[in-house]
Amino acid sequence: MDLREVLAANLRRLRHLRGLSQDDLAYDAGVSRSYLSQIEKGKYYASLKFIGKLAVVLQVEAWELLKPPETRVRD
Template identity: 50%
Template sequence: MDLKEVMARNLRRARHDKKLTQEELAGRAGLSMRYVGAIERGDVSASVTVLGQIADALEIEPGELLKKVGAPK
């Protein structure tokens, strides 16, 4: 699994944990909903700037979005 997929999975999990929609997260992060969706699907790679914006919006450390966790369920 590449880092883009790791971030996609962690972003989706963190967003669900915070009970946010993609639209709510996008608004908090100052991004478009379409872009957030593309990141979550692993269609695009987010820059470190965007990574920081998303982490701030989720109130987590940026590194949490890049941690490799166990195999998918």
């Protein structure tokens, strides 16, 4: 999985868990909604500075936004 896709999936998941709209998260992070939308689609790269801002707003550690999903091992 591409790191942009990992960030996009984690960002959507955490945003929904926090009950935030894209508009709310974009405003709190200081970016446009369209830019945030492109990040959530995995179209744009995000800087470490921006990932840090997102982590603060989402109340998580920055590494949690970049952590690949765990794969389940089937018996």
